[in-house]
Amino acid sequence: MLLPIAYSLSQKIIEYMKKNTYVGKIEVLGSLRRMVATIGDIDLAVVGKPYHSKDIIEHFISYPDTISVEGKGNTKATIILSGGKHADLRVIDKERFGSMLQYFTGSKAHNIKMREYALKNDYSLSEYGIKEKKKSKRERIHSFQSEEAFYTFLGLQWIPPEIREGTDEVERAQKGTIPRLVEPKDIKGDFHIHSSFNIEPSHDRGSDDFRKLTKKAEDLKYSYIAFSEHNPSQSNHKEQDIINLIKKKQEAIKQLKTSVTCFNSLEVDILPDGSLALPDAALKYLDFIIISIHSVFRMNKNDMTKRILKALSCPKVKVLGHPTGRLLSKxxxxxADWTMIFTESKKRNIALAIDAWPDRLDLPDSMVRLAVDKGNLLAIDSDAHAVDQMENMLYGVSVARRGWAKKHDIINTNSLKNIQKWLNL
Ligand SMILES: [Zn+2]
Ligand SMILES: [Zn+2]
Incomplete structure (x- = not known):
């Protein structure tokens, strides 16, 4: 299932579990804790005293959305939810919670690297903790209340779950060079929001108006947002009609009473030949544009690369929207030649989007890491078509974190002043 579905399901179960007075700390495990784009089952760990375990398990299997109980033991149970999804819960005492969390968060590749590293230092790892392998002494297991203590014991920096993928994180933790990754609270704005303003677009319109969207932006404590509807359809409009529509939108934005700065933008189609679906004369009425591919996805690599490079050459372009065009499992x-595209984007100070739309999550995490290593700017965008979808930003931040992005790699963590400079306003 897609990450946002698994995430919101898990939040509901967590909320429900907290109603039981014996439940202490509660955490998700596995791929969900690592915020992978697609998730298998929902796994949870709960801190509870062994003699309360039975009560906690009973509470879990009584979760209202349960259609059947697949397994039930003293400290563990599996339920099947109405959509056919599985949820697993383990109860563990406080003293061993950290070790268990580490063990069941994975990934498999990360845990293999951890085991190899531990072995070199004469330790072995298990869900119960760290065992000393020195032959002269009696065997003893160190258990850990927190993951931080677990990693520290091994001489490692704590590794955020999102980057536990068995790349170089263990070596980096040894050197103490795991960076502080970008966090949701660092985000100061959203450049990709589709409003319901009738710009007579080529594709779907958003469902909420400027006022609702700016109110939400205020609630999210943003400093700025951009209304980036799809460009007006070219077949139905003359050049002057398009300019008039954009001017009308500009006027409507000016009338808004809000503490949030609202930019006038559009998400413009990159046509198959690399030209943009917007007349040049319209550009000066916009603060910037996002460019995206919405049709003709199958082209040979060379032509596709040329197409994108040509589109990037328009001076008003500031964001390359959902660059790979993927739709998860669709x-x-x-x-395309991403090295060339990343190089060109960097040269032109254009941000690569991390589109947080649930089945896009595009750029994908592995490509985010390439972009970060190359020094590219990234923009985490909700691509919201309705006000609640502005909250999807969280999933974009997770993708950024999985790609090792730091705060300063993400353009929309900047102050309004810096953004205005970046937009040449
Ligand atoms: Zn799009
Ligand atoms: Zn969009």
Missing amino acids: REEIE
Whole structure:
């Protein structure tokens, strides 16, 4: 299932579990804790005293959305939810919670690297903790209340779950060079929001108006947002009609009474030949544009690369929207020379989007890491088409974290002043 579905399901179960007075700390485990784009089952760990375990398990299997109980033991149970999804819960005492959390968060590749590292230092790892392997002494297991203590015991920096993928995180933790990754609270704005303003677009319109969206932006404590509807359809409009529509939108934005600065933007189609679906004369009425591919996804690599490079050359472009065009379990990524595209974007100070739309999550995490290593700017965008979807930003931040992005890699963590400078306003 897609990350946001698993995440919100898990939040509901957590909320429910907290109603039981014997439940202490509660955490998700596995791929969900690592915020992987697609998730298998929902796994949870709860701190509870052994003699309360039975009560906690009973509470869990009584979760209202349960259609059947697949397994039930003294400290563990599995339920099947109405949509057919599985949820697993383990109860563990406080003293061993950290070790268990570490063990069941994975990934498999990370845990293999951890085991190899531990072995070199004469330790072995298990869900119960760290065992000393020195032959002269009696065997003893160190258990840990927190993961931080677990990693510290091994001489490692704590590793955020999102980057526990068995790349170089263990080596980096040894050197103490795991960076502080970007966090949701660092986000100061959203450049990709579709409003219901009738710009007579080529694709779908958003469902909420400027006022609702700016109110939400205020609630999220943003400093700025951009209304980035799809460009007006070219077949139905003359150049002057398009300019008039954009001017009308600009006027409507000016009338807004809000503490949030609202930019006038559009998400403009990159046409198959690399030209943009917007007349040049309209550009000066916009603060910036996002450019995206919305059709003709199958092209040979060379032509696709040329197409994107040509589109990037328009001076008003500031964001390359959902760069790979993938739709999780529906559409493959486009084929293009990403090294060339990343180089060109960097040269032009154009941000690569991390589109937080649940089945996009595009750029994908592995490509975010490439972009970060290359020094590219990234923009985490909700691509919201309705006010509540502005909260999807969280999933974009997770993708950024999985790609090792730091606060300063993400353009929309900047102050309004810096953003205005970046937009040449
Ligand atoms: Zn789009
Ligand atoms: Zn969009």
